[in-house]
Amino acid sequence: MSNRQPTMERQSLSISGMTCAACAARIEKVVSKMEGVHEINVNFALGKGDVTFNHTTTPVEQITDNIKRLGFDARVETNLFAKSASTSAECNRLRNRFLLSACFTIPLLWTMVNHFHFTSGIWIPVLFLNPWFQFAMATFVQFVIGGPFYTSAYRALRHKSANMDVLVVLGTSAAYLYSHYVVFHPNATAIGQHPPLYFETSAMIITIVLLGKWLEAMAKKRTLHALEQLHALQAEEADVLRGRTVVRVPLAEVLPGDTIVIKPGAKIPADGTVITGWSAIDESLLTGESQPVDKHSGDTVIGGTVNLNGTLHVKAEKIGSHSALSHMIQLVVQAQHTKPSIQRHADDIAELFVPIVMSFAAITFAAWEFVFAPGDFGEALEHAISVLVIACPCAIGLATPTSVLVGSGKAAKKGILFKDGKHLEMLQQIDTILLDKTGTITEGKPKLTDYIAVGSIDEMTLLRYAAAAEVHSEHPLSRAVVAEAEAKCLAVPPASGFQAFPGYGIRASVEGKDVLIGTAQWLRKDGVKVHDMAEAVKFESQGKTVLYVAIQGRLAGLLAARDSIKVTSVQAIDTLRKWGVDVVMVTGDQERTALTIAQEVGIRSVHAGSLPDDKVKVLQKLQQAGRKVAMVGDGVNDAPALAAADIGVAIGTGADIAVEAADVNLVRGHLTGLTDAIRISQKTMANIKQNLSFALIYNVLAIPLAVIGWLEPWMAGTAMALSSISVVSNALRLQHSK
Structure with a gap:
């Protein structure tokens, strides 16, 4: 029987068509039940999904098709920054829809002054009071501009779920259809009474919701700024040394081992090691360090940083998706895709919220129709619409992901x-x-300060053998030993059979002799007689690290290095x-x-x-x-x-x-x-709790006000939009926090 584990693949998806956190929760619920899907996280604020699945049993196309059947558009995200362009386009679309809707709603809004005694003296064009004119204006807003709400609501209900659009459609349709009935059946109202039309209510709700969505989209666009800044750091071309000629080539054509020539003012296109030259490098956008860092032969440079003055020749090592900058971008995106546990609780609340609100609206309608205002269908309908509109769970869905988005972006800048x-x-x-x-x-860059030979061996021979054994090790202490031998211009012989023992030391064969370098305890365990040396105690009390050297099973001396x-x-x-x-x-x-x-x-x-x-x-x-x-x-x-x-x-x-x-x-x-990271974590979590508290308290207070009739439907729509905007605005405060 095979014990091989299934091969898991992680894939980012771009998901459009979500209108609230309930949509994201629905996608997660359905996709997570698919065979082969290990985990899925859907980020409503970013319009993205991150899915881990067994690609041999469940191709990614099967997952995207399933999401599409739920009524959303899903595709594999090939460009991490395509979302920025699509967000800009979405902002423009929402702006245009809002402005068009506002043009048709303003005449209806004007008629509202006739509803109140203190504004009854304001002039209203006679045409605006005509029921057929109002019917024409409202019909365009309801079904042409508001058409996408119906499409989304239908898809949600068809798949036995409910989202924000269901609430919007129910509320606006109730107001519109009741007004439609009154227009076509004028005898239904008492003789001499003005027909109670609510066309302005349905049109205003749609207009206000579009305004809220437009402002949300603009806020989301701002939150993607950190990712765009990281992306802008990537160079697209590089000057590569081909023979004796410098050739400018696309970054994709640069290979590991190529020599890149980096002139003053140019971006460093890849991670690598300086071969020749000296310069100061601006690493501020990548590391948060404000001071330039001096680089010379042997130092490493990071792709995306800027060469300030001297010309450098750099050996390319990590390019494109393997570079530190690309890894950094991937981590930022991954952090923004995944969810803290606090967001999962918010998602659970949002998923239950819509059906609960629909129940509240039905109870509200019945209470006003049969108890508080018996027979007044219009007033009962108004209060039910207010409950439906004000309780949309948008703010709850935006509370966590927008804060995580801004917080992780702020962290990346540092x-x-x-x-x-x-x-x-x-x-x-x-x-x-x-x-x-x-x-x-x-610092991790110790310098060899002392070396003492024991027995017949002299200090230079001790250092020569030690450097030969240490040359294959990447440990900072090993580099210090090799650097000292190079400084003394010693002829270091080749070594073979190198072995590293983390926490103990190293072993190698130099000129046919067995060389051990490490702690006294390790050498003793290997049979080497190591006696206590006064020099070792002295060096250690000075904060120096002492390494013992044994050649052919005999103690040959000790090395002392100090790390600042x-x-x-x-x-x-x-x-x-x-x-x-x-x-x-x-x-x-x-x-x-x-x-x-x-x-x-x-x-x-x-x-x-x-x-x-x-x-x-x-x-x-x-x-x-x-x-x-x-x-x-x-x-x-x-x-x-x-x-x-x-x-x-x-x-x-x-x-x-x-x-x-x-x-x-x-x-x-x-x-x-580390202290900066802890502070960002503290501020981000405090911001999330503020957002969630505001969103929940808002609903707890607003729904009862709507039930008792203290909020008109247009007021409820405005408050709902403002709650989402305030949550996103509060999250954006993190960008300016110290």
Whole structure:
């Protein structure tokens, strides 16, 4: 029997035709029941869906066809930024529909002054009071401009669901058809009485709903601005060195290994390493850092950043969809597609809201028709229409996704990437943070400060053998050893049989001799006699990391390296402690070194000599005690703990495996990015709660007012539109928050 797991594929869909959160909930409910579909998240605010499915049993075309059968248009999203153009087009369409509707509604609105004593003296053209004129104006608005509402409502009801359009159609149709009946049956009213027409009510509701939709579309367009800014960073062409000639080619034709020539003022088209040249690079739009960063031979550059002055020759390494910028864009979009748990609760409410409101409207009509105003069909109808219109769940559906959209976009501008909407929600709940030392608290660029030979071997030979063994390792300490050998112009021999043991050290064969470099405990375990050295104690008390070197099973000496502490680490740790967050250091370094660094940055709890498994055990022990734990690291040995934490936070300058295992990526590589991320999480969640509270309180207060007759239908329509606009406007405040 085969134990192979089904191949899951993740696909973004563009979904149009949704009018409220109930539509999104309906799509999720139907598609999630399809065979082979693992998960689907539909974002009403963005008009997008994110589906995970088994493509061998359920092709994506089958999923889009099923969505189309529900009455919506769905297609595979091939361009992440096509939504911006479609949103602009939708804004224009809604604006034109609103203006046309307003032109036909204004004459009907003018007649409303005749309904009130204090405005009865205002002049009204006689034509506007003609029932047949009103009938003609209202008919155009109801069925030509309002036609899409009927289409959407029909599709929803045909599939046994109800959305906002059902409420709009029911309310406006009731007012229109009653008025239609009065026009064609004038004898139905008492002799001498003016026929009670409600054409202005139906037309005004449609016009106001269109105004609300237009303003919502414009607000959504603004929320896509962060994505557009990221997209604009991507270069379309590159100057590539072909032989001795520089040729300008489309970015798609650039291959890994090509030498790219980047002139002053040009965008860097791909991730790579500087071969020759020196320049200052503006990384502000990508990392949030305002100060330019100096780059020279051997330094890495990121595609999308701007070369300010000198000319650089860069070896292209990651291009197009593999670049850091493309990965950043994908993460931002993914975070905006997925839903925090708070939004799922809102979706559940929205799905039940429409049928509940329809029941309330029916009860309201019956109460006024038979109890409060017996026989006054017109008044009972008015109050029922008010209930139908005011209770549309648009604001509830927009409350969460617009805040997540703006919050994740704000984070991206500061170089903070959330992989999922739920991580944006969870980060502000963290009460304990575990920090790795090297590359997280420190710069991750240690320098070899001391090396002492033991026995017959001299210091230069010790350094030569150590560099030969370390040359194949990517660890920062290994690079420090190799850099020192290069600075001394030593002839480093080739090594073979290289092996790395995370948390312990490395092993290699140099000139036929077995070389071990690592901790004293590891060398002892391998049979090497390692005695306590006063120099080692001294170096460790100075915050230096000590590596022991053994050649052919005998201790040959030790190496000491010092890694400078990031200035921002002290500031970030101090901020976290003021917020009441427990900060713990977990490092594979020696205890004395770890304690020295911890004291310098203000950390009181330290777990030194921690192997990858030990870090996970420390983390799990805290979780079992009921703590919400975040792990922050950058190395390969941090990956297990990053994956096991409630929230894994990777320093963006770290190893790829650490970045992949984490839930949040700090592109800047500084711990102040962590405090910024927590603050953005706090503000976004506070914004979501404000939105939901407003939307729910609005409905709780407004529906009873409509039931008792304190709200005219046009007032209800205006209030409904304003509630959605206010929710989106409140979410947009996040763009300007500090």
